[in-house]
Amino acid sequence: MITLFSTLLVILIVAGGFVAVFSKKLLSSVISMGLVSLGVSGLFFFLQAPDVAITEAAIGAGLSTAIFIIAMKKIQKGGTNDDE
């Protein structure tokens, strides 16, 4: 069961990474990076490192995503790469 769930999490992480790299919209890149952090945090939990999982969930998925979005809003209004 845990193996199945971990496999799903790994697939989620890889898919999120691909979206983060290849997406045209910057906002979806940032949000999928938060998704990657969430998946990594779940993996840490299954690998019996709950300390790291809590930190990753709070900082990686929560704060850094928000700070990326704020910085993105600050730099450009639209959030797309290809409309300039």
Add this chain to the structure above:
Amino acid sequence: MMSDTPEVVKKVFAIFVVGILIIGFFMAFTQMPKGNAVNVNDTVSRFYIMKDVDQATQMLDKGTYFNKDMVPLRNDVPYTPITFGKSSNLEDGAANVVTSIVVDYRGFDTLGEVTVLFLAASGVMLVLHGEKRKVPKKKTAPSEIMYVGTRIAFSVILLFGIYVFIHGHLTPGGGFPGGAIIASGILGLFLGRQGYSPNKAGLTVFESLSGMAYVIIGITGLVAEKSFLANFLPTGTIGDLFSAGFIALIYIAIGMKVGSELSAVTNAMIVDTEED
């Protein structure tokens, strides 16, 4: 050096300084210990050296910690099992081994880590100080549900963050995750109300005081136990809230420091954003 000194003198002086640094750097190698005389069996528990999970599980099932063909680690110290809630006056007394290493045995390392975070936060706040603030004009104001919901959620998140860093020596977690959780709650407050701003001076004072508290605890250890950041409080019974000496105190300081730091960073970024 004076401004009217000739260029050659300056260069010679610079080469001199760099040469001394290089010589000192290479002299450190001659002073280093050899490093090949460490007997790992002396310092580390056999249970952690043995990477075979099946064998370890078998030994746990049989109730025998040591196998027959295994030599006990130290013959002079008898093996006494540590029972949760019963064993007292241990060397460290923290139920969470990670915390015990991070705060107690490697306390100076954690002080450096806190300093790194402090430097990063001060760099951010130097660049984006969030002073220039006009009336924010946003097209979409957050709804009433968002306003009420984030306020209710903030109280729960704050409580959970405080729980995480107060129970750092018992359950997984500690100062850094607890502070980050509190900062996430404050980020929710930012999202819920337009023009929300925490008391910046209060955050600064809070952060400085908690940072000073860490160093003061360390110096108290220096005075009491003759070593910086030594555990000077009784360790108590393992598993109790009041156990493990000063770990809880240090984690409270770290949690408050990290929480106020990350909140101040978020404040600086968001307030500067809403300037237009």
